[in-house]
Amino acid sequence: MELLLILLIPFIARWVIRFNQTGTLFPAFFLSAKHKDFLLKNFEFYQKLPLNSKKIFERRVALFISSKKFIPRQMERVTWEMKVLISASAVQLTFGFPKVNLSWFRYILIYPETFYSKANQKHHKGEVNPRAKSIVLSWKYFVEGYLEPDGRNLGLHEMAHALRLENRIMNEEYNFLNQEVLEEWEARASHTMKEIKAGTENFFRKYGSANNEEFFAVAVENFFERPIEFNERHPKTYRTLCRLLRQDPVLLENT
Template sequence: MTISFSTLLLQVDPPASDFTDVLFMVVLSVMLIVLSAMSGRVNMGFQVPGFPRPLSASRKKILLKRFPYYVNLSENKRRRFEQKVQYFIHVKEFIPRQIPVVTEEMKVLIAACAVQLTFGYPKIFLSHFKRILVYPDNYYSTINKTYHKGEVNPRMQAIVLSWKAFVEGYIDQEDGRNLGLHEMAHALRLENLILNAEYNFLDAEVLESWQRLADEEMINIANGQSSMFRDYAGTDPDEFFSVAIENFFERPEKFKGLMPNLYGILVLLLKQDPLNSN
Protein backbone atom coordinates (compact mmCIF):
# COMPACT_ATOMS: atom_id res chain seq x y z
CA MET A 1 0.00 0.00 0.00
CA THR A 2 1.35 3.41 -0.99
CA ILE A 3 0.46 6.65 0.75
CA SER A 4 1.34 9.94 -0.93
CA PHE A 5 1.85 13.08 1.14
CA SER A 6 1.87 16.74 0.17
CA THR A 7 5.28 18.38 0.36
CA LEU A 8 5.85 20.08 3.71
CA LEU A 9 7.21 23.57 3.11
CA LEU A 10 9.18 24.55 6.18
CA GLN A 11 10.53 28.01 6.75
CA VAL A 12 14.09 28.29 7.98
CA ASP A 13 12.86 30.05 11.08
CA PRO A 14 9.14 29.24 11.45
CA PRO A 15 7.15 31.47 13.77
CA ALA A 16 7.02 30.10 17.29
CA SER A 17 3.25 29.80 17.12
CA ASP A 18 3.53 27.47 14.08
CA PHE A 19 6.42 25.35 15.27
CA THR A 20 4.30 22.87 17.26
CA ASP A 21 1.93 22.33 14.35
CA VAL A 22 4.78 21.72 11.91
CA LEU A 23 6.51 19.32 14.28
CA PHE A 24 3.26 17.42 14.79
CA MET A 25 2.78 17.01 11.04
CA VAL A 26 6.33 15.76 10.57
CA VAL A 27 5.97 13.18 13.35
CA LEU A 28 2.55 12.10 12.08
CA SER A 29 3.88 11.69 8.54
CA VAL A 30 6.74 9.49 9.71
CA MET A 31 4.37 7.35 11.78
CA LEU A 32 1.98 6.87 8.87
CA ILE A 33 4.81 5.88 6.55
CA VAL A 34 6.09 3.29 9.02
CA LEU A 35 2.64 1.85 9.78
CA SER A 36 1.78 1.75 6.10
CA ALA A 37 4.94 -0.14 5.25
CA MET A 38 4.41 -2.61 8.08
CA SER A 39 0.79 -3.28 7.19
CA GLY A 40 1.28 -3.47 3.47
CA ARG A 41 4.32 -5.70 3.53
CA VAL A 42 2.87 -8.14 6.03
CA ASN A 43 -0.41 -8.37 4.12
CA MET A 44 1.35 -8.96 0.84
CA GLY A 45 3.27 -11.85 2.33
CA PHE A 46 6.64 -10.12 2.80
CA GLN A 47 8.48 -10.36 6.10
CA VAL A 48 8.75 -7.20 8.15
CA PRO A 49 11.76 -7.42 10.50
CA GLY A 50 10.54 -7.89 14.03
CA PHE A 51 6.83 -7.83 13.14
CA PRO A 52 6.49 -10.68 13.55
CA ARG A 53 9.80 -12.50 13.82
CA PRO A 54 10.60 -15.07 11.09
CA LEU A 55 9.39 -18.57 11.77
CA SER A 56 11.84 -20.22 14.16
CA ALA A 57 13.85 -23.32 13.28
CA SER A 58 11.89 -25.35 15.84
CA ARG A 59 8.59 -24.36 14.25
CA LYS A 60 9.89 -25.19 10.77
CA LYS A 61 10.92 -28.59 12.11
CA ILE A 62 7.36 -29.22 13.24
CA LEU A 63 6.05 -28.37 9.78
CA LEU A 64 8.62 -30.60 8.09
CA LYS A 65 7.81 -33.50 10.37
CA ARG A 66 4.04 -33.16 10.70
CA PHE A 67 2.61 -31.22 7.76
CA PRO A 68 2.89 -32.84 4.29
CA TYR A 69 1.18 -29.91 2.53
CA TYR A 70 4.12 -27.71 3.53
CA VAL A 71 6.70 -30.36 2.66
CA ASN A 72 5.36 -30.64 -0.89
CA LEU A 73 5.66 -26.91 -1.60
CA SER A 74 8.50 -25.33 -3.55
CA GLU A 75 11.13 -23.43 -1.57
CA ASN A 76 9.64 -20.07 -2.51
CA LYS A 77 6.14 -21.15 -1.49
CA ARG A 78 7.50 -22.62 1.73
CA ARG A 79 8.83 -19.22 2.71
CA ARG A 80 5.46 -17.63 2.02
CA PHE A 81 3.75 -20.38 3.98
CA GLU A 82 6.08 -19.86 6.93
CA GLN A 83 5.35 -16.13 7.00
CA LYS A 84 1.60 -16.73 7.04
CA VAL A 85 1.93 -19.35 9.81
CA GLN A 86 4.03 -17.01 11.92
CA TYR A 87 1.64 -14.13 11.45
CA PHE A 88 -1.40 -16.30 12.24
CA ILE A 89 0.18 -17.40 15.51
CA HIS A 90 1.16 -13.80 16.22
CA VAL A 91 -2.36 -12.38 15.91
CA LYS A 92 -4.45 -15.19 17.46
CA GLU A 93 -5.05 -16.01 21.11
CA PHE A 94 -4.68 -19.73 21.72
CA ILE A 95 -6.74 -20.73 24.76
CA PRO A 96 -6.37 -24.11 26.52
CA ARG A 97 -9.52 -25.87 27.69
CA GLN A 98 -9.15 -28.83 30.05
CA ILE A 99 -5.43 -28.92 29.23
CA PRO A 100 -2.58 -27.05 30.97
CA VAL A 101 -1.35 -25.17 27.91
CA VAL A 102 -1.60 -24.95 24.14
CA THR A 103 1.80 -26.29 23.09
CA GLU A 104 4.04 -25.00 20.32
CA GLU A 105 3.17 -28.02 18.18
CA MET A 106 -0.54 -27.33 18.59
CA LYS A 107 -0.13 -23.68 17.64
CA VAL A 108 2.02 -24.43 14.59
CA LEU A 109 -0.20 -27.19 13.20
CA ILE A 110 -3.48 -25.35 13.78
CA ALA A 111 -2.02 -22.24 12.15
CA ALA A 112 -0.72 -24.36 9.27
CA CYS A 113 -4.20 -25.81 8.77
CA ALA A 114 -5.67 -22.30 8.47
CA VAL A 115 -2.89 -21.25 6.10
CA GLN A 116 -3.37 -24.38 3.99
CA LEU A 117 -6.93 -23.30 3.28
CA THR A 118 -6.16 -19.59 2.78
CA PHE A 119 -2.80 -19.95 1.03
CA GLY A 120 -4.19 -18.53 -2.22
CA TYR A 121 -5.09 -15.32 -0.38
CA PRO A 122 -1.96 -13.59 1.02
CA LYS A 123 -4.02 -10.98 2.90
CA ILE A 124 -6.57 -13.32 4.50
CA PHE A 125 -6.02 -14.48 8.09
CA LEU A 126 -9.63 -15.10 9.22
CA SER A 127 -9.30 -11.88 11.18
CA HIS A 128 -12.74 -11.97 12.81
CA PHE A 129 -11.80 -15.14 14.67
CA LYS A 130 -9.37 -13.91 17.28
CA ARG A 131 -9.46 -16.93 19.59
CA ILE A 132 -8.54 -20.58 19.05
CA LEU A 133 -9.90 -22.79 21.84
CA VAL A 134 -8.26 -26.21 22.14
CA TYR A 135 -9.79 -29.14 24.04
CA PRO A 136 -7.98 -32.46 24.53
CA ASP A 137 -10.93 -34.51 23.16
CA ASN A 138 -14.60 -34.15 22.33
CA TYR A 139 -16.22 -31.56 24.57
CA TYR A 140 -19.74 -30.99 25.86
CA SER A 141 -21.63 -27.97 24.55
CA THR A 142 -23.96 -26.40 27.07
CA ILE A 143 -25.69 -24.55 24.21
CA ASN A 144 -27.14 -27.54 22.35
CA LYS A 145 -26.53 -30.20 25.02
CA THR A 146 -24.34 -32.47 22.93
CA TYR A 147 -20.70 -33.40 22.43
CA HIS A 148 -18.64 -31.70 19.73
CA LYS A 149 -15.33 -32.28 17.98
CA GLY A 150 -15.17 -28.70 16.78
CA GLU A 151 -17.19 -25.61 15.98
CA VAL A 152 -16.96 -22.03 14.80
CA ASN A 153 -18.61 -19.39 16.96
CA PRO A 154 -18.73 -15.97 15.24
CA ARG A 155 -20.40 -14.32 18.24
CA MET A 156 -17.48 -15.33 20.48
CA GLN A 157 -15.02 -14.76 17.61
CA ALA A 158 -13.73 -18.26 18.26
CA ILE A 159 -12.72 -21.44 16.46
CA VAL A 160 -12.99 -24.45 18.79
CA LEU A 161 -11.14 -27.73 18.19
CA SER A 162 -10.69 -31.12 19.79
CA TRP A 163 -6.96 -31.77 19.56
CA LYS A 164 -7.48 -35.54 19.33
CA ALA A 165 -9.87 -35.16 16.41
CA PHE A 166 -7.62 -32.57 14.77
CA VAL A 167 -4.63 -34.92 14.84
CA GLU A 168 -6.69 -37.87 13.59
CA GLY A 169 -7.72 -35.77 10.60
CA TYR A 170 -4.09 -35.46 9.48
CA ILE A 171 -3.05 -39.02 10.31
CA ASP A 172 -5.22 -40.48 7.57
CA GLN A 173 -4.95 -38.10 4.64
CA GLU A 174 -6.99 -40.10 2.17
CA ASP A 175 -10.33 -40.64 3.92
CA GLY A 176 -11.82 -37.23 3.16
CA ARG A 177 -12.25 -36.44 6.84
CA ASN A 178 -10.26 -33.64 8.42
CA LEU A 179 -11.68 -31.75 11.38
CA GLY A 180 -9.26 -28.84 11.11
CA LEU A 181 -9.99 -28.16 7.45
CA HIS A 182 -13.71 -28.68 8.08
CA GLU A 183 -13.89 -26.01 10.78
CA MET A 184 -11.55 -23.62 8.99
CA ALA A 185 -13.82 -23.92 5.93
CA HIS A 186 -16.77 -22.81 8.08
CA ALA A 187 -14.69 -19.87 9.32
CA LEU A 188 -13.69 -19.00 5.74
CA ARG A 189 -17.30 -18.72 4.54
CA LEU A 190 -18.30 -16.67 7.56
CA GLU A 191 -15.27 -14.39 7.21
CA ASN A 192 -16.33 -13.60 3.66
CA LEU A 193 -19.68 -12.30 4.98
CA ILE A 194 -18.49 -10.30 7.99
CA LEU A 195 -18.01 -6.56 7.53
CA ASN A 196 -14.31 -6.06 8.22
CA ALA A 197 -11.09 -5.64 6.25
CA GLU A 198 -11.45 -9.17 4.83
CA TYR A 199 -15.09 -8.81 3.77
CA ASN A 200 -16.19 -10.20 0.39
CA PHE A 201 -12.81 -11.56 -0.69
CA LEU A 202 -14.32 -14.59 -2.43
CA ASP A 203 -15.34 -13.96 -6.02
CA ALA A 204 -19.13 -13.57 -6.14
CA GLU A 205 -19.53 -15.08 -9.63
CA VAL A 206 -17.43 -18.10 -8.72
CA LEU A 207 -19.44 -18.54 -5.52
CA GLU A 208 -22.65 -18.45 -7.54
CA SER A 209 -21.35 -21.16 -9.87
CA TRP A 210 -20.22 -23.17 -6.86
CA GLN A 211 -23.63 -23.00 -5.21
CA ARG A 212 -25.45 -24.07 -8.36
CA LEU A 213 -23.32 -27.20 -8.71
CA ALA A 214 -23.42 -27.83 -4.95
CA ASP A 215 -27.23 -27.75 -4.95
CA GLU A 216 -27.28 -30.39 -7.68
CA GLU A 217 -24.91 -32.65 -5.74
CA MET A 218 -26.87 -32.19 -2.52
CA ILE A 219 -29.91 -33.63 -4.33
CA ASN A 220 -27.80 -36.65 -5.29
CA ILE A 221 -26.75 -37.07 -1.65
CA ALA A 222 -30.37 -36.90 -0.50
CA ASN A 223 -31.23 -39.63 -3.03
CA GLY A 224 -28.28 -41.77 -1.96
CA GLN A 225 -26.56 -41.31 -5.31
CA SER A 226 -23.39 -39.42 -4.39
CA SER A 227 -20.21 -41.18 -5.41
CA MET A 228 -17.94 -38.78 -3.53
CA PHE A 229 -19.32 -37.24 -0.34
CA ARG A 230 -20.62 -38.71 2.90
CA ASP A 231 -24.25 -38.13 3.87
CA TYR A 232 -23.35 -35.34 6.31
CA ALA A 233 -22.51 -33.13 3.33
CA GLY A 234 -26.22 -33.04 2.51
CA THR A 235 -27.13 -31.40 5.82
CA ASP A 236 -26.97 -27.83 4.46
CA PRO A 237 -24.84 -25.72 2.06
CA ASP A 238 -22.32 -24.81 4.77
CA GLU A 239 -21.67 -28.45 5.69
CA PHE A 240 -21.47 -29.36 2.02
CA PHE A 241 -18.79 -26.75 1.51
CA SER A 242 -16.76 -27.96 4.50
CA VAL A 243 -16.97 -31.61 3.46
CA ALA A 244 -16.00 -30.65 -0.09
CA ILE A 245 -12.95 -28.82 1.27
CA GLU A 246 -11.88 -31.93 3.18
CA ASN A 247 -12.04 -33.99 0.00
CA PHE A 248 -10.46 -31.26 -2.12
CA PHE A 249 -7.25 -31.49 -0.10
CA GLU A 250 -7.29 -35.16 0.90
CA ARG A 251 -8.63 -36.86 -2.23
CA PRO A 252 -8.06 -34.40 -5.07
CA GLU A 253 -7.51 -36.99 -7.81
CA LYS A 254 -10.74 -38.82 -7.03
CA PHE A 255 -12.61 -35.53 -6.62
CA LYS A 256 -11.42 -34.17 -9.96
CA GLY A 257 -12.06 -37.49 -11.71
CA LEU A 258 -15.64 -37.82 -10.49
CA MET A 259 -16.64 -34.15 -10.38
CA PRO A 260 -14.31 -32.12 -12.60
CA ASN A 261 -16.61 -29.07 -12.75
CA LEU A 262 -17.10 -28.85 -8.99
CA TYR A 263 -13.39 -29.43 -8.43
CA GLY A 264 -12.49 -26.75 -10.97
CA ILE A 265 -14.75 -24.22 -9.27
CA LEU A 266 -12.99 -24.88 -5.94
CA VAL A 267 -9.63 -24.33 -7.63
CA LEU A 268 -10.86 -20.91 -8.78
CA LEU A 269 -12.46 -20.11 -5.43
CA LEU A 270 -9.41 -20.98 -3.30
CA LYS A 271 -6.85 -19.89 -5.92
CA GLN A 272 -4.86 -23.11 -5.56
CA ASP A 273 -4.83 -26.66 -6.87
CA PRO A 274 -3.68 -29.55 -4.62
CA LEU A 275 -2.75 -31.49 -7.76
CA ASN A 276 -0.34 -28.73 -8.77
CA SER A 277 1.08 -27.39 -5.50
CA ASN A 278 4.48 -26.44 -6.95
Protein backbone atom coordinates in the same frame (compact mmCIF):
# COMPACT_ATOMS: atom_id res chain seq x y z
CA MET B 1 8.22 15.76 15.76
CA GLU B 2 4.70 16.33 17.12
CA LEU B 3 3.25 15.76 13.65
CA LEU B 4 5.17 12.47 13.38
CA LEU B 5 3.77 11.28 16.72
CA ILE B 6 0.24 12.16 15.65
CA LEU B 7 0.67 10.16 12.45
CA LEU B 8 2.00 7.19 14.39
CA ILE B 9 -0.85 7.09 16.93
CA PRO B 10 -3.15 4.79 14.85
CA PHE B 11 -0.32 2.29 14.35
CA ILE B 12 0.67 2.36 18.04
CA ALA B 13 -2.97 1.87 19.05
CA ARG B 14 -3.23 -1.11 16.72
CA TRP B 15 -0.16 -2.70 18.31
CA VAL B 16 -1.52 -2.10 21.80
CA ILE B 17 -4.86 -3.70 20.86
CA ARG B 18 -3.01 -6.69 19.45
CA PHE B 19 -0.96 -6.94 22.64
CA ASN B 20 -4.13 -6.93 24.75
CA GLN B 21 -5.64 -9.67 22.60
CA THR B 22 -2.64 -11.95 22.09
CA GLY B 23 0.04 -10.96 24.59
CA THR B 24 2.39 -10.17 21.68
CA LEU B 25 3.21 -6.52 21.05
CA PHE B 26 4.96 -6.99 17.71
CA PRO B 27 3.75 -9.68 15.31
CA ALA B 28 6.33 -12.31 14.37
CA PHE B 29 6.76 -12.52 10.61
CA PHE B 30 9.18 -15.43 10.54
CA LEU B 31 9.21 -18.93 11.97
CA SER B 32 12.22 -20.23 13.82
CA ALA B 33 14.33 -23.05 12.37
CA LYS B 34 12.75 -25.37 14.93
CA HIS B 35 9.25 -24.50 13.73
CA LYS B 36 10.19 -24.94 10.06
CA ASP B 37 11.74 -28.32 10.75
CA PHE B 38 8.62 -29.37 12.64
CA LEU B 39 6.41 -28.34 9.70
CA LEU B 40 8.65 -30.17 7.26
CA LYS B 41 8.32 -33.39 9.25
CA ASN B 42 4.63 -33.15 10.13
CA PHE B 43 2.67 -31.14 7.56
CA GLU B 44 2.33 -32.76 4.15
CA PHE B 45 0.91 -29.71 2.34
CA TYR B 46 3.98 -27.68 3.32
CA GLN B 47 6.30 -30.54 2.35
CA LYS B 48 5.01 -30.50 -1.23
CA LEU B 49 5.31 -26.75 -1.79
CA PRO B 50 8.17 -25.38 -3.91
CA LEU B 51 10.84 -23.46 -2.01
CA ASN B 52 9.51 -19.94 -2.67
CA SER B 53 5.99 -21.00 -1.67
CA LYS B 54 7.38 -22.61 1.49
CA LYS B 55 8.81 -19.24 2.55
CA ILE B 56 5.46 -17.53 1.97
CA PHE B 57 3.68 -20.30 3.88
CA GLU B 58 6.09 -19.87 6.83
CA ARG B 59 5.43 -16.13 7.04
CA ARG B 60 1.68 -16.68 6.87
CA VAL B 61 1.84 -19.25 9.67
CA ALA B 62 3.93 -16.89 11.82
CA LEU B 63 1.44 -14.07 11.24
CA PHE B 64 -1.51 -16.29 12.11
CA ILE B 65 0.15 -17.38 15.36
CA SER B 66 0.98 -13.83 16.38
CA SER B 67 -2.51 -12.49 15.58
CA LYS B 68 -4.50 -15.06 17.57
CA LYS B 69 -4.85 -15.92 21.24
CA PHE B 70 -4.63 -19.68 21.78
CA ILE B 71 -6.62 -20.68 24.85
CA PRO B 72 -6.40 -24.11 26.56
CA ARG B 73 -9.61 -25.67 27.79
CA GLN B 74 -9.55 -28.64 30.17
CA MET B 75 -5.80 -28.82 29.60
CA GLU B 76 -2.82 -27.04 31.14
CA ARG B 77 -1.43 -25.21 28.14
CA VAL B 78 -1.27 -24.89 24.38
CA THR B 79 2.14 -26.02 23.14
CA TRP B 80 4.03 -24.35 20.32
CA GLU B 81 3.53 -27.50 18.26
CA MET B 82 -0.24 -27.11 18.58
CA LYS B 83 -0.04 -23.47 17.54
CA VAL B 84 2.08 -24.28 14.48
CA LEU B 85 -0.13 -27.11 13.22
CA ILE B 86 -3.45 -25.33 13.80
CA SER B 87 -2.13 -22.18 12.14
CA ALA B 88 -0.81 -24.25 9.24
CA SER B 89 -4.28 -25.72 8.68
CA ALA B 90 -5.72 -22.20 8.41
CA VAL B 91 -2.99 -21.08 6.01
CA GLN B 92 -3.42 -24.25 3.93
CA LEU B 93 -7.00 -23.24 3.23
CA THR B 94 -6.35 -19.50 2.76
CA PHE B 95 -3.08 -19.87 0.83
CA GLY B 96 -4.66 -18.57 -2.38
CA PHE B 97 -5.61 -15.32 -0.62
CA PRO B 98 -2.44 -13.46 0.42
CA LYS B 99 -4.30 -10.88 2.51
CA VAL B 100 -6.76 -13.21 4.26
CA ASN B 101 -5.81 -14.16 7.82
CA LEU B 102 -9.29 -14.92 9.21
CA SER B 103 -8.87 -11.68 11.14
CA TRP B 104 -12.38 -11.68 12.62
CA PHE B 105 -11.53 -14.77 14.64
CA ARG B 106 -9.20 -13.69 17.44
CA TYR B 107 -9.38 -16.74 19.69
CA ILE B 108 -8.49 -20.38 19.12
CA LEU B 109 -9.89 -22.57 21.91
CA ILE B 110 -8.44 -26.06 22.23
CA TYR B 111 -9.93 -28.98 24.15
CA PRO B 112 -8.19 -32.35 24.57
CA GLU B 113 -11.25 -34.31 23.36
CA THR B 114 -14.88 -33.57 22.51
CA PHE B 115 -16.51 -30.69 24.38
CA TYR B 116 -20.03 -29.73 25.40
CA SER B 117 -21.59 -26.92 23.40
CA LYS B 118 -24.25 -24.83 25.09
CA ALA B 119 -25.48 -23.63 21.70
CA ASN B 120 -27.22 -26.91 20.85
CA GLN B 121 -26.54 -28.91 24.03
CA LYS B 122 -24.41 -31.51 22.27
CA HIS B 123 -20.82 -32.68 22.40
CA HIS B 124 -18.73 -31.38 19.51
CA LYS B 125 -15.34 -32.09 17.99
CA GLY B 126 -15.13 -28.52 16.72
CA GLU B 127 -17.17 -25.39 16.09
CA VAL B 128 -16.89 -21.81 14.87
CA ASN B 129 -18.53 -19.07 16.92
CA PRO B 130 -18.57 -15.70 15.12
CA ARG B 131 -20.17 -13.91 18.09
CA ALA B 132 -17.32 -14.97 20.36
CA LYS B 133 -14.83 -14.49 17.50
CA SER B 134 -13.54 -17.97 18.21
CA ILE B 135 -12.63 -21.22 16.50
CA VAL B 136 -12.93 -24.22 18.84
CA LEU B 137 -11.13 -27.52 18.25
CA SER B 138 -10.64 -30.91 19.86
CA TRP B 139 -6.91 -31.59 19.71
CA LYS B 140 -7.40 -35.36 19.53
CA TYR B 141 -9.61 -35.14 16.46
CA PHE B 142 -7.55 -32.37 14.89
CA VAL B 143 -4.50 -34.66 14.94
CA GLU B 144 -6.49 -37.66 13.69
CA GLY B 145 -7.64 -35.60 10.71
CA TYR B 146 -4.09 -35.24 9.43
CA LEU B 147 -3.00 -38.82 10.11
CA GLU B 148 -5.21 -40.44 7.49
CA PRO B 149 -6.16 -38.83 4.13
CA ASP B 150 -9.71 -40.17 4.15
CA GLY B 151 -11.66 -36.97 3.49
CA ARG B 152 -12.26 -36.30 7.19
CA ASN B 153 -10.16 -33.47 8.58
CA LEU B 154 -11.44 -31.48 11.55
CA GLY B 155 -8.98 -28.61 11.14
CA LEU B 156 -9.82 -28.02 7.48
CA HIS B 157 -13.53 -28.50 8.18
CA GLU B 158 -13.70 -25.80 10.86
CA MET B 159 -11.37 -23.44 8.98
CA ALA B 160 -13.70 -23.81 5.98
CA HIS B 161 -16.62 -22.63 8.13
CA ALA B 162 -14.50 -19.72 9.37
CA LEU B 163 -13.54 -18.81 5.79
CA ARG B 164 -17.16 -18.60 4.65
CA LEU B 165 -18.09 -16.46 7.64
CA GLU B 166 -15.04 -14.22 7.18
CA ASN B 167 -16.14 -13.59 3.60
CA ARG B 168 -19.51 -12.29 4.84
CA ILE B 169 -18.45 -10.26 7.88
CA MET B 170 -18.00 -6.56 7.19
CA ASN B 171 -14.33 -6.04 7.99
CA GLU B 172 -11.07 -5.49 6.09
CA GLU B 173 -11.26 -9.03 4.68
CA TYR B 174 -14.86 -8.79 3.52
CA ASN B 175 -16.04 -10.29 0.20
CA PHE B 176 -12.78 -11.84 -1.00
CA LEU B 177 -14.47 -14.86 -2.60
CA ASN B 178 -15.33 -14.19 -6.24
CA GLN B 179 -19.10 -13.76 -6.33
CA GLU B 180 -19.59 -15.22 -9.80
CA VAL B 181 -17.57 -18.33 -8.95
CA LEU B 182 -19.34 -18.58 -5.59
CA GLU B 183 -22.73 -18.63 -7.34
CA GLU B 184 -21.50 -21.37 -9.67
CA TRP B 185 -20.26 -23.31 -6.64
CA GLU B 186 -23.61 -23.01 -4.87
CA ALA B 187 -25.41 -24.39 -7.93
CA ARG B 188 -23.09 -27.39 -8.13
CA ALA B 189 -23.30 -27.91 -4.37
CA SER B 190 -27.11 -27.92 -4.46
CA HIS B 191 -27.12 -30.57 -7.20
CA THR B 192 -24.60 -32.79 -5.39
CA MET B 193 -26.42 -32.49 -2.06
CA LYS B 194 -29.58 -33.82 -3.73
CA GLU B 195 -27.57 -36.76 -5.07
CA ILE B 196 -26.17 -37.51 -1.61
CA LYS B 197 -29.66 -37.50 -0.09
CA ALA B 198 -30.94 -39.73 -2.89
CA GLY B 199 -28.14 -42.21 -2.29
CA THR B 200 -26.67 -41.86 -5.79
CA GLU B 201 -23.53 -40.06 -4.61
CA ASN B 202 -21.04 -41.72 -2.23
CA PHE B 203 -17.77 -39.83 -2.65
CA PHE B 204 -18.84 -37.17 -0.15
CA ARG B 205 -20.01 -38.36 3.24
CA LYS B 206 -23.69 -38.00 4.06
CA TYR B 207 -23.10 -35.18 6.54
CA GLY B 208 -22.27 -32.96 3.59
CA SER B 209 -25.93 -32.93 2.55
CA ALA B 210 -27.04 -31.17 5.76
CA ASN B 211 -26.81 -27.67 4.24
CA ASN B 212 -24.63 -25.51 1.98
CA GLU B 213 -22.18 -24.65 4.76
CA GLU B 214 -21.57 -28.28 5.69
CA PHE B 215 -21.21 -29.35 2.08
CA PHE B 216 -18.57 -26.67 1.53
CA ALA B 217 -16.65 -27.83 4.62
CA VAL B 218 -16.86 -31.51 3.60
CA ALA B 219 -15.82 -30.63 0.04
CA VAL B 220 -12.80 -28.70 1.36
CA GLU B 221 -11.72 -31.75 3.37
CA ASN B 222 -11.74 -33.87 0.21
CA PHE B 223 -10.25 -31.09 -1.91
CA PHE B 224 -7.03 -31.25 0.09
CA GLU B 225 -7.04 -34.88 1.24
CA ARG B 226 -8.24 -36.67 -1.89
CA PRO B 227 -7.79 -34.16 -4.74
CA ILE B 228 -7.03 -36.66 -7.50
CA GLU B 229 -10.09 -38.78 -6.76
CA PHE B 230 -12.22 -35.63 -6.29
CA ASN B 231 -11.12 -34.39 -9.71
CA GLU B 232 -11.82 -37.77 -11.32
CA ARG B 233 -15.26 -38.23 -9.74
CA HIS B 234 -16.49 -34.63 -9.90
CA PRO B 235 -14.21 -32.70 -12.33
CA LYS B 236 -16.48 -29.67 -12.79
CA THR B 237 -17.10 -29.29 -9.05
CA TYR B 238 -13.39 -29.71 -8.36
CA ARG B 239 -12.39 -27.09 -10.94
CA THR B 240 -14.96 -24.68 -9.54
CA LEU B 241 -13.50 -25.10 -6.06
CA CYS B 242 -10.01 -24.53 -7.49
CA ARG B 243 -11.19 -21.23 -8.91
CA LEU B 244 -12.97 -20.30 -5.69
CA LEU B 245 -9.97 -21.03 -3.41
CA ARG B 246 -7.37 -19.98 -6.01
CA GLN B 247 -5.29 -23.13 -5.72
CA ASP B 248 -5.09 -26.64 -7.14
CA PRO B 249 -3.93 -29.48 -4.82
CA VAL B 250 -3.69 -31.90 -7.78
CA LEU B 251 -0.68 -29.92 -9.02
CA LEU B 252 1.07 -30.58 -5.70
CA GLU B 253 0.29 -34.29 -5.97
CA ASN B 254 2.05 -34.41 -9.33
CA THR B 255 5.24 -32.64 -8.24
